[in-house]
Amino acid sequence: MLCIVFEILYVHLKNAHRNWSDFWMSVSLNRSYNLPLNLAGRAFVLSFFFFFFTDVFDEIKCIHLSLFLEEERRMSHMGFRCLEISRWVICGLIGILTGLIACFIDIMVEKLAGCKYQVIKENIEKFTEVGGLSISLILWAVLNCAFVLVGGIMVAYIEPIAAGSGIPQIKCYLNGVKIPRVVRLKTLLVKVLGVICSVAGGLAVGKEGPMIHSGAVVAAGVSQGRSTSLKRDFKMFEYFRRDTEKRDFVSAGAAAGVSAAFGAPVGGVLFSLEEGASFWNQMLTWRIFFASMISTFTLNFFLSIYHGKPGDLSNPGLINFGRFESGLLGALFNSINYWLTIFRIRYVHRPCLQVMEALLVAAVTATVSFTMIYFSNDCQPLGPEHNEEYPLQLFCADGEYNSMATAFFNTPERSVRSLFHNQPGSYNPLTLGLFTLTYFFLACWTYGLAVSAGVFIPSLLIGAAWGRLCGILLASFTPTSPIWADPGKYALIGAAAQLGGIVRMTLSLTVIMVEATGNVTYGLPIMLVLMTAKIVGDYFQEGLYDIHIKLQSVPFLHWEAPATSHWLTAREVMSSPVTCFNRIEKVGTIVDVLSNTSTNHNGFPVVVQVLDSDEPAKLCGLILRSQLIVLLKHKVFVELARSRLSQRKLQLKDFRDAYPRFPPIQSIHVSQDERECMMDLTEFMNATPYTVPQDTSLPRVFKLFRALGLRHLVVVDDENRVIGLVTRKDLARYHLGKHGLEELQLAQT
Amino acid sequence: MLCIVFEILYVHLKNAHRNWSDFWMSVSLNRSYNLPLNLAGRAFVLSFFFFFFTDVFDEIKCIHLSLFLEEERRMSHMGFRCLEISRWVICGLIGILTGLIACFIDIMVEKLAGCKYQVIKENIEKFTEVGGLSISLILWAVLNCAFVLVGGIMVAYIEPIAAGSGIPQIKCYLNGVKIPRVVRLKTLLVKVLGVICSVAGGLAVGKEGPMIHSGAVVAAGVSQGRSTSLKRDFKMFEYFRRDTEKRDFVSAGAAAGVSAAFGAPVGGVLFSLEEGASFWNQMLTWRIFFASMISTFTLNFFLSIYHGKPGDLSNPGLINFGRFESGLLGALFNSINYWLTIFRIRYVHRPCLQVMEALLVAAVTATVSFTMIYFSNDCQPLGPEHNEEYPLQLFCADGEYNSMATAFFNTPERSVRSLFHNQPGSYNPLTLGLFTLTYFFLACWTYGLAVSAGVFIPSLLIGAAWGRLCGILLASFTPTSPIWADPGKYALIGAAAQLGGIVRMTLSLTVIMVEATGNVTYGLPIMLVLMTAKIVGDYFQEGLYDIHIKLQSVPFLHWEAPATSHWLTAREVMSSPVTCFNRIEKVGTIVDVLSNTSTNHNGFPVVVQVLDSDEPAKLCGLILRSQLIVLLKHKVFVELARSRLSQRKLQLKDFRDAYPRFPPIQSIHVSQDERECMMDLTEFMNATPYTVPQDTSLPRVFKLFRALGLRHLVVVDDENRVIGLVTRKDLARYHLGKHGLEELQLAQT
Incomplete structure (x- = not known):
């Protein structure tokens, strides 16, 4: 496989560098590294050295250099290129495997x-x-x-x-x-x-x-x-x-x-x-997209008028189609599901109950579907353009099929496709109305069951059904106007609106819908209904995913700090006092702090105590719980290092092997003697953690967290002394509710 | 207009708030703001207060609050919502106006x-x-x-x-x-x-x-x-x-x-x-896109095999079509243009010379086109599917037209369209070869002339011509295989490759090409040729835009720090010593510093001198040149404030009115008496500037700049004393050349 070949190549190159560097080190160490050469000269020397003898700098590294930075500094130009290539290879593999899995699911479901x-x-x-x-x-x-x-x-x-x-x-x-x-x-x-x-x-x-x-x-x-x-x-x-x-x-x-x-x-x-991306600015992107869409639309609109063919454009009737109700329906869906989920969290938490509920839903779905089909008398002629795979004749005349069955007696994907593409007149309004109503409640009940299940297609199906219904009704009111002709378009817009009302995705959903339909001209109408659905929906209830996230009380960071939080400063947000470690810390202290379940911090500032004590100590680094655990596990104690000089140094590999399932502190045995030992954290801590002064406003702190993907931010005073620590939880707590800024209760994770 | 209505609404609401707040202030000021309430209680009180009486907090603001933060803190929930709405309105207007301009250009050019x-x-x-x-x-x-x-x-x-x-x-x-x-x-x-x-x-x-x-x-x-x-x-x-x-x-x-x-x-x-976006991570996005493309492709590929119709998919022949040469041609184009631009910068800098060069190119273009058409004997029958607007018969028989003229005697857009869509056999290889060659040099000569001109369409035209040529040649070698049939597809891929080789855009160009052709199935082949073109091209020469940016020596920040720059720290990168101001500074000093053309800084750290002097002072803020100029212009001096108590305070509006054309320091008259006055910068500086410790590595500094859109970053030591300042120029200087890290010379802007 390509990646293995490249790995071999990479290791080989790395070793080659190492040998050369051993040779050159004797030469290079004779000259002082910090010699003030002139600019061009230095650039030349550096680049020359760097390309061939990167490893040399290992030996000249400054004291504060952590183990993690060390590797990156040691890596050569070629090493970075290999990393880059392997990233691409991995992405290719991800794409192929995901495609295969999708293929497998598709085929199995179909079969x-x-x-x-x-x-x-x-x-x-x-x-x-x-x-x-x-x-x-x-x-x-x-x-x-x-x-x-x-x-x-x-x-x-x-x-x-x-x-x-x-x-x-x-x-x-x-x-x-x-x-x-x-x-x-x-x-x-x-x-x-x-x-x-x-x-x-x-x-x-x-x-x-x-x-x-x-x-x-x-x-x-x-x-x-x-x-x-x-x-x-x-x-x-x-x-x-x-x-x-x-x-x-x-x-x-x-x-x-x-x-x-x-x-x-x-x-x-x-x-x-x-x-996901920590660097994303949602509202800005969404606005940029809006400007782009408007621009294309304006251009096409005026050019088509200029060319005398205004009909070429996307159907302008679609845009006027307000779709206020879409957000309402979405919000209703979410509200019902919200209460249902709370009910489930309280009462349906045992596995056997969960399976039974799933079975109940399955049986009810079948029964309702069957009943609907049974009592429906919407028969449609079985034409040549007809593309159902399982047309049910039931009580219809020969050469006809039951229209309700195309919606119920089918996988949801196929039903959606029929609603989008079938000829006008394939469904009568009553059928669609009943279908929307029953399917709405079924889908709402189903989401949150203990089965693997997505909500996209059901939402699309509901939206498509009532979109088509609206289309048919509008067409019957204005029978002369040709622009209301195709109910399939209304189905599309309805589907987008319903899905948008439920999941509240914006930019990506527009693009997904446009790509899935393969028609850019529907972009603007889809975008407008998604916006309407989001605005209307947000007024009543949050998005479905956000509801479920909130019910789990996770410290989820949104894209931006709440708009009205400018007057909050780091001082008010931070947790204080902070548990800090000294650069050289007693093992017993570390074990005690890590074992203390009431705090359960994941990051600890490392400080240097000022000699005449008492006042807070100066910050010099940040160390993570996981790192401390690896250090304890490998017993990297100052005393042991002295006695066993020959013992191999702790390497980055040890941290990586433990990743991501670091053992809990309870599983690490530390004897009473060892508790008296000292640990030197200097080499393992992050020596340049991000800090902010205490007067920094919340939006600025938030921006740092989002933009840099931080987990811990140390708050320091004018003298660089630690006075607090801001974590994700401190930020996720603030939330802009209907009545201004609110503080949430978050789970202790 | 909507925006005006909203502005009125906004001002109205703001005033309403103010009146209420006057009333409530007397009530609210009686209780201490920092009273330690419990969490939920505080949240309730805060949110209650905040929604209605945001203005109250004006009066309780802490000393360090700058003028700019003040406004945001003063703004209510409703104010933020109005801002948000006006952002959308502006984006809508931008879209409409841009669309109209495009429309105007289109129609005028066509006419x-x-x-x-x-x-x-x-x-x-x-x-x-x-x-x-x-x-x-x-x-x-x-x-x-x-x-x-x-x-x-x-x-x-x-x-x-x-x-x-x-x-x-x-x-x-x-x-x-x-x-x-x-x-x-x-x-x-x-x-x-x-x-x-x-x-x-x-x-x-x-x-x-x-x-x-x-x-x-x-x-x-x-x-x-x-x-x-x-x-x-x-x-x-x-x-x-x-x-x-x-x-x-x-x-x-x-x-x-x-x-x-x-x-x-x-x-x-x-x-x-x-x-543009400062928060963008280019390589990651591009890789994510790659994974997505691969995934769709894999799915379609296997599903089409499963359904027994492997031909449904995008043409696999297109993908195997290596396109190594595309990058080469692009690099050649860029190299020629590079030398030409240098020539132009040296010798063709007077306006009259520039106009004459443009005229020369115009005449040569006409002559070459005419000659090519004149000597071409590639006559094609004038069929019914033929869609040229100006078919030239010239020396061809009746009912035929000159094929070379479809390429030359036309606007470039139409030529591209013909190359993509015309029937196989519309062009003979010789015509295409000659056209590619001449047009290549013409386009290369033209870009950089003193006329408004884009390079997209010429690049597409060149690429489409030689792509189609390759398609024809391949088809003639393997006449039996149907997958080589349509030369139009080769024209498309060739166009993408050529454009990619010249401008080196990746993600956005793929999407643009896919959207422009309206066919997602070409996505993967287009992406692959763009990648190839970029990799090959980058090996020889930078992208055309980057060349032109580099020739202007602007401090342009790329997406990421050079890969091998981990061992550089802020200490080595920063400019030092830094010109700092005291919180209360003499006007004369400020004027002298601003007038000093040799430094020409745009941001100045504000410091508090420690009493027993000599050692570097502690950082307390950052102030910009433009802010200082506005302060000087309005003579915001401590002495004057005392004597004229009734004078209105300097407001944010004064800064905004001056934006973006701040006067130069020379235009501000400061008398000798005034030079002895003092200026208090406390209220106007940014009191919480971003800082880094001196050991921070270059990539980390770079990430801060990119992610937060910084222009100045103060480097401090352990005691929070200013020891240096990093600006964009310091970062843009480092560049990963073929031989490792290089330092560039940048213009003094």
Whole structure:
């Protein structure tokens, strides 16, 4: 494989450098490094040295240099290029694997659902003549329950985190909040099999959300070059075993997932940037996009008038179509789901109850669908342009089919496609109205069940149904105007509005819809309805994913600080007093602090005590809990280092091998003697942590966190003394509610 | 207009708040603000207070509060919402105006070029029979020269900054480098009229680059709510009269320009983010996009195999088509243009020479075109599917037309379209080869002339021509294989490769090409050739825009610090010693420092001297040159404030009115008496500037600059004493050349 070849090449080059540098070191060390040469001369000398003998600088490094920086300083130009190449290789692998998984899910769902519908169809046809359709109903319900049972058991008993679409979890992960087990191999397996079962089981769910989650898991796995679950280490991509790199790859994986789910690569990129990238400025991008859209629209509009063909353009009627109600419906959906989720958190927390609820939903879905189809008398002629795979004749005349069945007796994807593309007149308004109503409640009930399930396709389906309904009604009011002609367009806009009202994504959703429909001219109408849906929806209730994130009380950082938080300063936001360590600290103190469950900090400032004590000490670094744990585990104590000089030094590899499942402090045994030893943190701490003065305003602190992806920010006074520490939780606490700034209660993670 | 209505509303609401707050202040001031309430209680009190009585906090503000922060703290929830709405309104206006401008350019070019070609065509037809075609040549050359003369004179004499495509200038502007006069109304007028003249004048140029520049100028104008050139102030959008806000709008304008030029709104967004947004991470986004593309491709590939129709997919032949040479050709183009530009900077700097060169190019273009058409004997039948507007029969038989003329005797846009879409067999290889060769040199000579001109369309044309040529040649080698059939696809890929090789844009160019062709399936091949072109091209020569930026020696910050710069620290990079001011500083000192042309700093740390002097003083703020100038202009001296207590305080409005054309220090008269006065900077400085310790590594400093859009970063020691200042120039100096890290010489701006 390419990556292995490159790894060998890389190691080889690195070693070659090392040998040369040994030779040259004797030469180079004779001259002082800080000699003030003139500019050009220095540049020349440096660049010359750097290209060939980077390793030399190892020996001249200054005292404060941490282990992590050291590696980067040691790496040559070629080393960086190899890293870059391996990043591309990994992204390529992520894309291929995600595509394959999507392919597998697609084919399996199609096969299984195809078999199921075929069996039921034959059964229904058999019993339509002779009566006794209740047997068909039972068959349908049993088949659905069987699939859902398998899926539900896997999710509830094997890996509960695989429930739902996984998008809230991925949002949190990309936001920097660690949720346990979310990117494990087991989760992936359960997710993939689970979603196949739920879709084939006829639930009102889609397979798109789970695909995004799957892409993310693939990325997390591939980029680490090993599997902790399988206990296999391929000894490659070791450089990427750290949070920031892994997060970057996970965002690529999520993008690949969107891309595979909707065929929308650009939409995928925007999705993962919107949700994840720490450097993203959401509102600005969204406004820029607005300006672009308006610009294209204006140009096309006036040019088409100039050329005398104003009809060439996208249908202007679509734009006037207010769509106030879309946000309302979305908010209603979210509110119902919110209460349902709270109910579930309280009462349905045991796995067996969860599986039973899933079975109940499956049975109800089948029953409702069957009832709707049974009592519907909307028969449509079976034309040549007709593209249903399982047309149900039922009580219709020969050569006709039951129109309600195209919506219910089908996988949701196919139903959406029919609503978008079928000829005007394929559905009558009553059918659509009833379908919207029942499907709305089914979908709402389904999301949050303990099965792998996405909410995209059900939302699209609801929106498409009532969009088409509106289109038909409008057409009947203004029968002469040709611009109201195609109800399929209304279905598209309705679908966008409903989905936007539920998930409240903006930029990326527009692009996904545009890419999925392959028609740029619908861009502006889609964007406008998404905006309306978001604004209206936000007034009543948050987005579905945000609700679920909030219910889990995770410290989720939004794109910007609340608008009215300018008067809050770091001093008011920070937690204080802070637990600090000295540069040379007693092991016992460290163990005690780490074991103290009430604080549970993850980062600790390292300070130098001023001699005449008492006043706060000066900041000189920051060290993480995980680093301290590795140090304790390897017993890197000053006393031991003296006695065992020959012992190998702790290397970066030791930190990487422990990543990401650092052992808890309880599992590390420290004897009473060892508690009296000292630990020198100088070499391992981050010697230049980001700091802010105490008067810094909250938006500025927030911007630092978002832009630099920080987790800890030390607040210092004029004398560089530590007076507080700001963490994500301190920032996520503030929230702009309807009545101004509010403080939230967050879980202790 | 909506915005005016909203402004009135806004002012009204603000005043209403003020009155309420006067009433409530007496109540609220009785209780201490910092009372330690419990969390929930505090949140409630704060949010309650905040929504209604934000103005109260004016009076309780701490001493260090600067004038600028003050406004934001004073602003209510509603105020922020209004600001947000006005941002959207502005973006809408930018989109509409940019679209209209694009529309105007389109129509004018079409009209003028149409007339020109009609006249010449009639003339040629008249003389083909009777001989004496040299008269037609002269007519053609004279018409071209006439147009170019008008355009050239405008650019050379009225506004030289309007020359070229404007993209390098916009890149610099968005990067944070101020280039004088680049977003003025005059520039816009000259640009628009100039580009109409150059395209109508038959030069090898496009109108896309100038459209991007136009969008940017529109944005800069609209967002400020006034025109300094026209001396009109509409008294709105005053909040946006600051660098960061203006830059955000300009990036929206550039996006709108791209969107109007190519009909690619998403591409526009990505373009302006790529080039401008300070928060963008280029490589990561590009890799994410790669993963997405691969994912879609894999999915489609395997699904199409599964469905037994592998041909449904994008043509796999296109992907195997290596395109190594594209980067080579692009690099060649850039190298030639590089030397030409250097020649021009040295010798062709007088306006009259510039106009003469433009005329020469116009005449040569006409002559070469005519000669090529004259000697070509590639006659093609005039079929029904034929879509040229000006088919030249010349010496061809009746019912046939000269194929070379479709490429030369046309606006470049139409030529590109013909190359993409015309039937196989419309061109013979010799025609294409000759066309590519001549057009290559013409385009190369043309870019950099003193006319408004874009390089996109000429590059696309060259690429399309040789792409189509390759397609034809490949088809002739493998006549049996159907996948080599359509040369139009090769033209598309060739065009992408050539353009990518010249401008080296990646993500946004892919999206623009995909959106412009409206076919997502070409995404992966386009992306792959763009990558190849970039990698190959970068090996030989930088991108065209980067070359032009570099030749102007501006301190341009790239996306990331050079990979091998980890061992450089802030201490080595910073400029030191720094000119600092005391919090209360003598006017004479300030005037002297500002007048000193040799330093020419734009930001000055403000310090508090420790009593027992000598050692460096502690940092307490940062103040800008422009702020000092406004203070001097308004004579905000401590002594005067005492004597004239009733005088109104300096307000934010005074800073905004001066923005962006602050007077030079020389124009401010300070008498000898006034020089002895003192100025109190406390209220006006930024009291919490970003700082770093001296050991911070260069990439970290770089990341701060890019992520936060900084211009000055103060380097402090452990005691918070100023020891240096890092500016953009210090960072832009380091550059990763072929031989490792290099230091550049930058202009003193």
